Amino acid sequence: MKRRTFLTAMGGVAAAGAGVGLATPALATTVGVTKTTLKIGNTMPYSGNASSYGPIGRGDSAYWKMVNDQGGVGGRMIEFISYDDAYSPPKTVEMVRKLVEQDQVAFVFHTLGTPSNTAIRKYLNQKKVPQLFIATGADKWGDYKDFKWTMGWQPSYQVEARIYAKYILKNFPNGKIAMIYQNDDFGKDYLTGIKDGLGKAFDKMVIKVVTYETTDATVDSQVVSMKDSGADVLVTAAIPKYAAQVIRKTYDIGWKPHHFMTNVSASVGATITPAGPEKAIGVISSQYLKDPTDPEWKDDAGMNEWRAFMKKYVPNGDLTDGGYVASYGACTTMHQVLKQCGTDFSRENIIKQAANIKKEVVPVLLPGILVDTSPTDYHPIQQMQLAKWSGTTWARFGEILAS
Amino acid sequence: MHPATSRILLIILVAALGVVPIFAASGYTLFQLTLVVSYALSVLGMNMVTGYNGQISLGHGAFYAIGAYTTAIMMDHWDLPYWSTIPVAAVLCAITGFLIGLPALRFSGLYLALTTLALAAAVPQLLKYNAFTDWTGGVQGISVFKPEAPFGLPLNADQWLYLFSFAVALVLFILARNLAVGRIGRAMKAIRDQPLAAEAMGINLAKIKTRTFAVSAVFTGVGGSLAALAVGFVAPDSFNVLLSITLFVGMVVGGAASISGAVFGALFIQFVPNVADQISKAAPGAVYGVILIVFMFVAPAGIAGLVRRFLPTAKAPARSG
Numbered sequence: 196m197k198r199r200t201f202l203t204a205m206g207g208v209a210a211a212g213a214g215v216g217l218a219t220p221a222l223a224t225t226v227g228v229t230k231t232t233l234k235i236g237n238t239m240p241y242s243g244n245a246s247s248y249g250p251i252g253r254g255d256s257a258y259w260k261m262v263n264d265q266g267g268v269g270g271r272m273i274e275f276i277s278y279d280d281a282y283s284p285p286k287t288v289e290m291v292r293k294l295v296e297q298d299q300v301a302f303v304f305h306t307l308g309t310p311s312n313t314a315i316r317k318y319l320n321q322k323k324v325p326q327l328f329i330a331t332g333a334d335k336w337g338d339y340k341d342f343k344w345t346m347g348w349q350p351s352y353q354v355e356a357r358i359y360a361k362y363i364l365k366n367f368p369n370g371k372i373a374m375i376y377q378n379d380d381f382g383k384d385y386l387t388g389i390k391d392g393l394g395k396a397f398d399k400m401v402i403k404v405v406t407y408e409t410t411d412a413t414v415d416s417q418v419v420s421m422k423d424s425g426a427d428v429l430v431t432a433a434i435p436k437y438a439a440q441v442i443r444k445t446y447d448i449g450w451k452p453h454h455f456m457t458n459v460s461a462s463v464g465a466t467i468t469p470a471g472p473e474k475a476i477g478v479i480s481s482q483y484l485k486d487p488t489d490p491e492w493k494d495d496a497g498m499n500e501w502r503a504f505m506k507k508y509v510p511n512g513d514l515t516d517g518g519y520v521a522s523y524g525a526c527t528t529m530h531q532v533l534k535q536c537g538t539d540f541s542r543e544n545i546i547k548q549a550a551n552i553k554k555e556v557v558p559v560l561l562p563g564i565l566v567d568t569s570p571t572d573y574h575p576i577q578q579m580q581l582a583k584w585s586g587t588t589w590a591r592f593g594e595i596l597a598s
Numbered sequence: 599m600h601p602a603t604s605r606i607l608l609i610i611l612v613a614a615l616g617v618v619p620i621f622a623a624s625g626y627t628l629f630q631l632t633l634v635v636s637y638a639l640s641v642l643g644m645n646m647v648t649g650y651n652g653q654i655s656l657g658h659g660a661f662y663a664i665g666a667y668t669t670a671i672m673m674d675h676w677d678l679p680y681w682s683t684i685p686v687a688a689v690l691c692a693i694t695g696f697l698i699g700l701p702a703l704r705f706s707g708l709y710l711a712l713t714t715l716a717l718a719a720a721v722p723q724l725l726k727y728n729a730f731t732d733w734t735g736g737v738q739g740i741s742v743f744k745p746e747a748p749f750g751l752p753l754n755a756d757q758w759l760y761l762f763s764f765a766v767a768l769v770l771f772i773l774a775r776n777l778a779v780g781r782i783g784r785a786m787k788a789i790r791d792q793p794l795a796a797e798a799m800g801i802n803l804a805k806i807k808t809r810t811f812a813v814s815a816v817f818t819g820v821g822g823s824l825a826a827l828a829v830g831f832v833a834p835d836s837f838n839v840l841l842s843i844t845l846f847v848g849m850v851v852g853g854a855a856s857i858s859g860a861v862f863g864a865l866f867i868q869f870v871p872n873v874a875d876q877i878s879k880a881a882p883g884a885v886y887g888v889i890l891i892v893f894m895f896v897a898p899a900g901i902a903g904l905v906r907r908f909l910p911t912a913k914a915p916a917r918s919g
Contacts, residue, residue, distance in 0.1 A: 241875065242883040243840065253879065279875040279882050284739070284836045285829040286871075289630060296626040310739060314831040317741060379726065379737045410723045 224323065227301030228540040233271040233533070235259070236278070236294035237306045243281035248307055250512065251330060252277050254522030255305055257508035258530075268533040269540065276300065282307075284314035291315045295324055302327060302545055305348075305525050309333045309380065312345075320344045325546045327532070328525045328575070332459070334384045337573040344546055346573045348525045350483055350598075352381060352457070353388035354577050356432070357598040358481060359455045360392020362581065363400075363428055367453060373403040373426035375417055375441060377433055382406065385432035385457065392598070402426055407437060418444040431456045435465035442466070446474035454478045458579075467584060476586045481579040481596075484524060485559050486589070488515050497558030524559045528566050528575065531555050563595040616764045625756040629828060630868060632756070635763040636825040637864035641848040642774055642857070643817030648846075649854035650778060651810045652790030653702055657714030659842035660721045661691050661815040663832075665822030667725070670740040670832045671733055680745045680827055684766060687823040688816045695815025699808035718842035725834040739833025742826055763824045770817060775857050777813070786810055787855070818845070851893055853900025862901035866893070 227234035239252030259275040262268060276298055278290040287306070294300045295318075302325035306312055309331040319326045320342050328348035329336060332355075336347030363370055374389060376382030386404070390397050403424035405417040414437050421429065422445075429452040431441050438460035445454065454477065460466045461480040485492045492498040501523050505512050512519055533540075535548040552575065555566040564578045577598045582589040619631050644658045668687040672678045698717065705713050725734045734740070747758035777783055785806050788796035797803055826832050844867050852863025874885040897904040 241879055242881075242886075244835075244838065246883075256879075277879065279871070279879070281840075281871070282835060283838070283840075284831055284833050285633070285825065288829050288831065289633065292626045292629055296624060308835075310737065310833040310835045313739060313741075314829065314833070317830070381737075409726060 224543065225301075225541040227299050228271065231271055232274050233268065233540055234274045234276065234298060234300045235302060235304050236276040236291075236298060236300035237304050238278050238280040238287050238290045238294075238311065239307055240282035241279040243283065245282035245308065248282075248330075248518060250516050250518040251305070251307060251522045253512070254509060254519040255526055258504070258523060258526035261504060261508050262530060268530065269536060269538050271540070280308075280311060282311065284310050287311035288314050288318065291318070295319070295322060300324075301540055302542060304328060304529055305330055305522070307331065312336070316342055316345050323542055325542055325549065327545075327549055328529055330521070330525065332384075333380060334387070339550070339571060339573040344542075346546075346549055346568070346575070348528060348575050349521070350576045350579055351574060352384035352432070352459075353391065354574060354598040355458060355481055355579060356385045356388025356430075357392035358579050358581075358596045359430060359479075360389045361598070362593075362596065363453075363455070364393060364396060367428055370400060370428040370453070371424075371426045372401045372428045372430060373405075373421035373424055373452070374401060374430040375405050375407065375414065375421065375433060376431075377437070378406040378408055381434075381459070382432045385430075388598075389430060400428075407433070409434070411437075414440050415444050418450075419448060422448060422450040427452050429454045431460070433457065433460060435460045435462060435469075439466045439470035442470035442475045442478060446471070451477075456480045458482060461582075461589065463589075472584075472586055475584045478584045479581055480584070480589065482582050482589065482591060483561060483564055483576055483579045484517065484520050485561060487517060487520055489588070497560075500558050520559045524557050527557045527559070528552065528555060531566075561591070561595065612768065616761065616768070620753070620757045620761060625754065628756040628760045632760045632763050632828040633825060634861075634864045634868045635760070635767045636821040636823075636828065637845075637848060637867055638821070638861045639767050639770060639824065640818040640821030640845050641852060641863040641867075642771065642860035643814040643819075643821065644845050644849045645814075645852075645854060645856070645860055646774065646777075646786075646817065647810050647814035649849060649856070649859075650783065650790065651786045651807065651814075653807065653811070654707060654711040655714040655811075655814075656711050656842050656846055657698075657717035658814070658818045658845050659718045659837055659839070660714075661695060661818040662822035662825070662841060662845070663721050663725070663837035664691055664694060664815075665819030666826035666832045666837070667734060667740075668819075669823040669826045670742050673742055674735075674740045675733070681762075684820055684823050687819050691815040691819030692812045695819075696808055696812040698815070699811030702811060703804055703807055715839070715842070718839045721837050722834040725837070735833075737834060739831055739836075742830050742832065744830050745827060759828055763828070766820065766824065770820060771857065771860075774817065778857060782806070847890065851890070851897075851900060853897075853902030856900065856902035858905070859900050859902035862905075866901070 239249060240246050241249045241252060256275055256277055259273040263272045267273060276294060280287040280290050291303060294303060303319060304327050307330040312329045312331055323344055326345040328346060332349055332352050334351040334353040336345055376385050393400060403421050403426055405421060407414045407417060418441055431438055433441060438456055456478050458480050467475050485498055505514060505519060532548045536544050550568050550570045552566050552568045557566055561580050566575045568575050578595050580591050580595050581593050582591040619628060640662050647653050647655050665687040668690055669683040672683040672686060673680060702710055726736055744755045745759060746755055747753040785801045788801060789803055789806055793803060848863030848867040851866045853859025870889055871886055874882045874889060877885045
């Protein structure tokens with residue numbers, strides 16, 4: 196297979212450039228590409244604990260079907276293979292090895308989950324297979340020095356935390372900050388971001404830092420101790436269950452800080468409703484995608500494009516599920532990279548183009564947020580907009596902020 | 599067929615299982631087969647305690663995790679060679695298994711099942727627990743280097759690991775068979791079928807039961823150790839409750855109280871979910887469930903039972919097991 200595609204590539208170049216460009220493709224590894232097809236693979240939790248993310252994978256499949264209906268990319272039809280990994284890292288390793296060794300995909304795209312992507316990162320980098328625009332918010336996917344073949348897509352937790360920190364620095368320069376974070380990678384990414392964003396002011400401004408474990412029953416005592424510290428700004432890096440507790444307890448004990456909360460917990464259903472919508476009034480979070488339930492995007496061109504896609508290719512899909520929006524965004528970026536590749540779909544060129552996206556407009560991202568990468572910047576999205584909970588909805592305010 | 603002939607056939611078959619894949623299978627398939635070997639050991643462990651001894655355990659994923667983490671931590675923290683981690687994992691699992699076997703004496707049947715299920719549910723949380731994160735790496739888990747073939751053998755990492763796992767498993771399978779056909783095996787089964795009569799015959803129930811638990815934990819733990827080497831990564835999400843249930847499914851589908859059943863069960867839990875995923879992306883779980891029900895109808899005594907019915911020559915080694 197490898198040999199055949201290699202020969203095909205050689206033949207193509209010889210025909211096109213009369214042998215001039217022979218040297219370049221001869222050095223490159225071109226796998227998963229024929230004259231008419233390009234193979235892409237991923238894994239998704241279609242079953243198991245995280246199966247609520249399944250729509251993201253279904254959205255991905257549907258997107259490439261649409262691309263094929265429109266004639267493909269670079270003269271090639273996309274063959275998209277997606278396997279269930281049940282959010283279990285050993286299964287992810289197995290399925291990704293199948294994709295790479297048996298199905299011989301050109302690259303891996305949008306695999307979901309921090310543990311699952313960690314499990315395959317070393318393998319894919321050893322094999323020099325691009326692992327692109329993966330669906331996780333950890334900051335480590337931007338490590339272009341050690342893992343050149345791996346890149347995330349969404350704003351990382353650190354990016355988000357830096358945005359809050361800068362906003363706090365500008366608007367509450369004399370604020371006293373208390374912070375609660377989940378004691379794991381996710382929470383620590385946040386702490387790092389806040390430290391980076393505040394810089395020298397960190398030691399002066401942050402007067403109380405507390406943590407919780409996902410095994411804790413409540414975080415009530417942490418909230419009380421933060422109030423007692425005299426802080427007037429609160430940063431919460433917690434998953435929905437605990438974020439809801441923080442909001443409720445803060446309200447119940449009569450503490451009214453400027454409350455910044457990770458967008459991991461911005462879900463109305465998972466956080467705000469359990470906490471009590473009236474108790475959450477004034478909480479600030481951030482967004483980068485257009486919310487499909489927000490009436491503001493009723494006539495938006497980008498969202499109309501998305502809705503038309505959904506209607507035709509995912510007719511049974513839930514139009515309020517943000518997973519489909521995120522999927523459409525990542526696919527659009529991938530599509531752009533493939534267009535940039537021209538007709539050279541070697542792995543080297545694919546990663547090169549992925550690290551060379553110039554201010555791309557993605558229809559489902561908030562206006563003003565652009566996708567941008569370089570060989571030394573593996574964080575495609577680094578802008579967000581703040582939003583305040585009004586009691587019924589998240590109202591975005593201010594301008595687009597960069598980290 | 600003469601017993602001696604069938605024994606020779608069995609040896610040839612086992613040797614072929616160990617050697618042929620190394621030359622015939624691709625790296626990816628070998629990786630899958632290595633996982634089958636590790637599952638087979640784990641299911642065998644489960645079979646010891648549940649199949650032979652009648653103590654229902656839904657918590658064997660915990661021993662699997664202990665084995666896997668022992669290997670990962672020893673290799674990651676102390677740079678110890680991979681092979682040295684296996685005996686340590688075995689000893690640790692034996693101790694844990696024995697300790698868990700103690701309260702198991704007071705529970706029976708469904709109550710024991712629930713108690714062990716609680717153990718399985720606790721494992722991922724314990725692995726994430728802050729006090730242990732220096733060791734366990736928390737949610738981030740631990741990456742493990744894949745061992746290369748020693749002595750300049752002309753094998754790649756996948757081939758070597760399969761051979762290594764196969765050899766470890768073979769030794770343990772022979773031990774398990776000898777245990778099952780011997781005096782202790784008969785005592786285990788007697789306790790399962792007629793505990794009162796067994797006790798009247800002079801069998802020390804408490805002793806046999808707790809030790810069975812310990813032995814069973816060793817098998818499952820070594821399985822976990824081998825799996826950690828094959829996958830090259832351990833994390834709490836790899837060892838959720840579903841893993842314990844999966845091992846249980848492997849035992850029942852393969853055939854309870856059967857040595858060869860562990861292999862069939864392992865093949866089932868390794869490959870059937872992939873088949874289910876290929877049939878339907880929308881509901882792979884439902885497809886898996888249907889396949890499971892069909893299997894239970896066609897082979898109520900497990901796959902090993904089915905093989906026994908259609909292949910009478912396999913009866914001799916299978917029945918003794």
